[in-house]
Amino acid sequence: MGARQSRNQKRSVAIVDDATSRIDALASLDDAAVAARARTLTAGGELADPAEFLAVLAVASQRSLGLTPFPVQSQAVLRLLEGDVIQMATGEGKTLVGAMAATGFGLMGRRVHVITVNDYLAARDAEWMRPLVEFFGLTVAAITEKLDAQQRRVAYASDVVYGPVNEIGFDVLRDQQITRRADAVQAPADVALVDEADSVLVDEALVPLVLAGNQPGVESTGQITDVVRHLREREHYTIDDDRRNVFLTDAGATRVEGALGIGSLYDDEHIGTTLVKVNLALHAKALLIRDIHYLVADGKVALIDASRGRVADLQRWPDGLQAAVEAKEGLDVTEGGKILDTITLQALMRRYPKVCGMTGTAVEATDQLRQFYDLHVSVIDRHRELRRFDEADRIYATAAEKNRAIVEEIVALHATGQPVLVGTHDVAESEALAEALAERGIDANVLNAKNDAEEARIVAEAGDLGRVTVSTQMAGRGTDIKLGGADETEHANVAELGGLAVIGTSRHRTARLDNQLRGRAGRQGDPGLSLFFVSLEDDVVTSGGSGESVSAQPDDSGLITAKRIQDFVGHCQRVTEGQLLEIHSQTWKYNQLLADQRIIIDERRARLLDTAQAWEELSRRSPERAAELADLDHPVREQAARDIMLFHLDQEWADHLAVMDDVRESIHLRAIARETPIDEYHRIAVREFKELAQRAVDKAVATFETVTIDADGAHLADEGLARPSATWTYMVSDNPLAGGGNSVVSGIGNLFR
Structure with a gap:
């Protein structure tokens, strides 16, 4: 692997050197001639002369955008075109690199999806890079959450499509619900070029994309919510060590039973209804924390995407949990839903013949990228040498001592005029820190899920003289922080003070997430500082060091300087990294079989949509009914049959997903019976799937024989077989090791006092 990469890199450098020497000769050509030269070089769907092509892209970039790519950027373009994930440091120009590579693929006749982490970056990059793409006669568009179906259809027809991974994934799921091919919004794409590849392909891959349709669901009644609200931890319920699951104690069950006036929560009449509602209300009370896991805005609950620190638009919790949180907050309880379809990030990426990507922190994710996507990492050198100073961690005995030290450090740095960016872990922590700084006379800019609409402005100002910015993980991605403000007017003064302090x-x-934050400082050879504060009470230490004890002698402020404690913190982080890799590996194994089954369903759906197979099957199985419909126009009969067959196929697939979700919830119990959980899961999945298609056909025949079919088609709604009138997306955690599919990690920190 290493030798292969080294050879590739040496070859890439040689090609880039050759390309640089050809730029002057191309500069004498007019725009049309440059564009024509590019089309000639890519005429066969492959690069005839990579060096010449990179030179053409460089000339076009300079003319259309006013940006002349550095040699390292051209090297990165070449590695992307060959299908690698490239690692480029923050501020090295990944946006231009991605656009150049996407243009290259487009010229080779391949439709490209440039996959971003959010709407803002998709819209910004598509507009910013539009002149380069259009220079060669290609089209470019952005997919954002606010587009309607027709606008999406037009956008997806472009040669280069920028879009957030969630929007692209949910469009795939929505297209799997159509009954007429013309209703599809997506056009097939050949290449996925993934921006922030480690975030999209590793961090977010643990959260499957789930599409749900409206139907009444289990919800916590006001009475149950009121009863649960008064339960006390340790006396009435307990929470496990990693705060993923909550359990009623005997005393808690007795208290609930008395308040509700029932005999036992565990009687047959209550165990599947009342107990479920009590557990949902308890989960909402004990494990889901306002301003950490969700916000309340405009009378509605808005989920926070933990991996990005942003509001997760149009997402809800499943299985009555959304209703339980709404009841807890005293809001109107929305109706429940049924899961219609789901897809993992791995399965989504398998839909593209070619995947490549770019990020500032790929090396630490090399194992995951290779294991789950068969992707290789190429490290691109910096254009200018790194001048950032990464200070050793400051470790404190307690969180309270650590938080006091953080405030003092910010005060001291601010006094010099050096800009400071503080990375926190959740909304509550960011606001508590900003409040503590305000008490010391420092007015900090706060960037979190509550004000993400102001992200561009806040990030642009973060490098300004004397600026203090407190952010969740949002500021770790996509936007450069320039010294001296957005226009860099104070660049020299800020650089003299040491640059941005992170x-x-x-x-x-x-460590990869730490490095994302560090990378906000020291862009393009600028000076900078990074410093992390740690306490022995932090989640990463208590989780990674579980079962281990250390002793240390702190000084009067609580600071611990012993090297063995520094080593212990590093060990704890490596343990949590290992745990995440194991979770990812297990998740992949559980989802792989369902992904293979989904391909079979997709193929059958496509045949039903694109051929007369539905009418042929139903008329063969029920010739009498087919004869009754002989007077109807043939297209009407075919579409009616198609609607019936697709309804039951989709229904059976949704039911299959529900069954397998239930199996997944209880699969850890198989270990008690000395069975291997994953093997047993696969055995059940194969058995359940075996009869799915036949059941769908049998039910379709029964519907075909009874439902009203006239010139307006099949009246499925009259039989109670209507498709959902509304759909939404679910946010679920996907951790088979937790023994609970909808478990949530809480992250409550001490306030800065």
């Missing part, structure tokens, strides 16, 4: 309020669960 402070982490604790280590993340992986």
Whole structure:
């Protein structure tokens, strides 16, 4: 692997050197001739002369955008075109690199999806890079959450499509619900070019994309919510060590039973209804924390995407949990829903013949990228040498001592005029820190899920003289922080003070996330500082060091300087990284079989949509009914049959997903019976899937024989077989190791006092 990469890199450097020497000759050509040269070089769907092509792209970039790519950027373009994930440091120009590579693929006749982490970046990059793409006669568009179906259809027809991974994934799921091919919004794409590849393909891959349709669901009644609200931890319920599951104690069950006036929660009449509602209300009370896991805005609950620190638009919790949180907050309880379809990030990426990507922190995710996507990492050198100073962690005995030290450090740095960016872990922590700084006379800019609409402005100002910015993980992605403000007028003064100082309020669960935050400082050879504060009470230490004890002698402020404690913190982080890799590996194994089954369903759906197979099958199985419909126009009969067959196929697939979700919830119990959980899961999945298609056909025949079919088609709604009138997306955690599919990690930190 290493030798292969080294050879590739040496070859890439040689090609880039050759390309650089050809730019002057191309500069004498007019725009049309440059564009024609590019089309000639890509005429066969492959690059005839990579060096010449990179030179053409460089000339076009300079003319259309006013940006002349550095040699390292051209090298990165080449590695993307060959299908690697490239690692480029923050501020090295990944946006231009991605656009150049996407243009290259487009010229080779391949439709490209440039997959981003959010709407803002998709819209910004598509508009910013539009002149380069259009220079060659290609089309470019952005997919954002606010587009309607027709606008999406037009956008997806472009040669280069920028879009957030969630929007692209949910469009795939929605297209799997159509009954007429013309209703599809997506056009097939050949290449996925993934921006922030480690975030999209690793961090977010643990959260499957789930599409749900409206139907009444289990919800916590006001009475149950009121009863649960008064339960006390340890006396009435307990929470496990990693705060993923909550359990009623005997005393808690007795208290609930008395308040509700029932005999036993565990009687047959209550165990599937009342107990479920009590557990949902208890989960909402004990494990889901306002301003950490969700916000309340405009009378509605808005989920926070933990991996990005942003509001997760149009997402809800499943299985009555959304209703339980709404009841807890005293809001109107929305109706429940049934899961219609789901897809993992791995399965989504398998839909593209070619996948490549770029990020600032790929090396630490090399194992995951290779294991789950068969992707290789190429490291691109910096254009200018790194001048950032990464200070050793400051470790404190308690969280309270650590938080006091963080405030003092910010005050001291601010006094010099040096800009400071502080990375916190959740909304509550960011606001508590900003409040503590305000008490010391420092007015900090706060960037979190509550004001993400102001992200561009806040990030643009973060490098300004004397600026203090407190952010969740949002500021770790996509936007450069320029010294001296957005227009860099004070660049020299800020550089003289040491550049941007980045402070982490604790280590993340992986070193890669730490490095994302560090990378906000020291862009393009600028000076900078990074410093992380850690306490022995932090989640990463208590989780990674579970079962281990250490002793240390702190000084009067609580600071611990012993090297063995520094080593212990590093060990704890490596343990949590290992846990995440194991979770990812297990998730992949559980989802792989369902992904293979989904391909079979997709193929059958496509045949029903694109051929007369539905009418042929139903008329063969029920010739009498077919004869009754002989007077109807043939297209009407075919569409009616198609609607019936697709309804039951989709219904059976949704039921299959529900069954397998229930199996997944209880599969850890198989270990008690000395069975291997994953093997047993696969055995059940194969058995359940075996009869799915036949059941769908049998039910379709029964419907075909009874439903009203006239010139307006099949009246399925009259039989109670209507498709959902509304759909939405679910946010679920997907951790088979937790023994609970909808478990949520809480992250309650101490306030900065």
